[in-house]
Amino acid sequence: MKLNTLMVQKLKIVAFFFAVAFASAQSKDGYWDNIRTTNETINLRAGEKKVIKTADFPEGTTEIVYRITILDDNQKVSSSLVSVLKAIPDPTGISQGAAGAVFLASTISGDDKCKYAIFNDAKEADLFLTTAKNEKACLVQDTPINKEARLLKAKGSACFNSKTQNLYFAFQSDNWVMKEKIILEIVPWVDNKASRGWDSDNKNEIIALSKTLKVYATLTSKDAFSASFLEKVAQKYAYKEFANLLPIEKSAAVEAATEDALKKTGETKKYYSLFRDRANAAINKGNFEDAITIIQSELIAKNRAEAIDYATLGNYFVLSKQYDKAEKTLNDAIAKDATDINLQLQLAHLYMFTDRISESKDIHKKYKDQNVNSKTSWIEQTKKDFELFKKCRLSEDDFKKILRVLE
Secondary structure (H helix, E strand, O other): OOOOHHHHHHHHHHHHHHHHHHOOOOOOOEEEOOOOOEEEEEEEOOOOEEEEEOOOOOOOEEEEEEEEEEEOOOOOOOOOHHHHHOOOOOOOOOOOOHHHHHHHHOOOOOOOOEEEEEEOOHHHHHHHHHHOOOOOOOEEEEEEEOEEEEEEEOOOOOOOOOOOOOOEEEEEEOOOOOOEEEEEEEEEEEEOOHHHOOOHHHHHHHHHHHHOOHHHHHOOOHHHHHHHHHHHHHHHOOHHHHHOOOHHHHHHHHHHHHHHHHHHHOOHHHHHHHHHHHHHHHHHOOOHHHHHHHHHHHHHOOOOOOHHHHHHHHHHHHHOOOHHHHHHHHHHHHHHOOOOHHHHHHHHHHHHHOOOHHHHHHHHHHHOOOEOOOOOEHHHHHHHHHHHHHHOOOOOOOHHHHHHHHO
């Protein structure tokens, strides 16, 4: 049986009406994905059963519209489901958008009929082919139909949720003699926010990651940090993008999110202190180059350094007898902040080891009555540094000369 000319003309008029009404209606919240659709045609003999697996649903699918059209031989569908939906806005406006789509979608059919069921498990769908059992189906149409169009929402649906990849449509011909043609069309609605993949499970995974960071145990505002860390990661990456980063890329991403989160919570100094602790631990093991690299790459190169870090770097250069590098580092730092006492102390040490004892004494005389920080005096720090110099086997020849100045 062929569609008559009058019906086709009526359909074109109705389709034109919806196209005009909704052509400019676009939603910033999502879109009909006309690329990752399912459009399958099967032929069924009388009483035969077949299963169609849908195309993979894109990340963020929250609703689907599907149309089932059963045609006799030689019939054709006048317009695809995609072409209808291109003019339909956000499916949440169901009284306007999706309802119109379902109306248009269900206006074409032949006289043949079929039953169908939808499964979300491939094994259960395959079992249906041999047993015709549909108890495990998420939707069953036991009354034979010659056309069908429905909107399925992930929220509250037994058929799919945010993690569903595919559905399985099982068809059974209701014909006694003649074969029939069934066309299944499915178009997913992709929610822009959901498409980034940040459901509650994935969010909790990132929060758990934030709690494994070394800096976490030192923080005062732990929950605020985790929340901000999650926010920074989710803003920059979709979940799958973040999960698929190479280890070196993920490490850099975690570091950037950590620093941004700490800036927001006001605890960056605790993070930077971890690098200073690592450098100090390397020095205690005699790994001068490791200590120097940590200070240079993690603090100075990333604009995290304070005057104390330049003083420390100068000290490390002295400990490793790289005196020229020590002098340049200290002079550059003093040019930025001539008032920092630690820089002056390290410069005094450098002068002592490079046969400029007179200049070293002058610095000690000038600052010996001051503190290098709120708890440590110049004299105390000098004596501590001398003990470290002894441990690193630097020359002790001029220590007594300096200590006499400090008496």
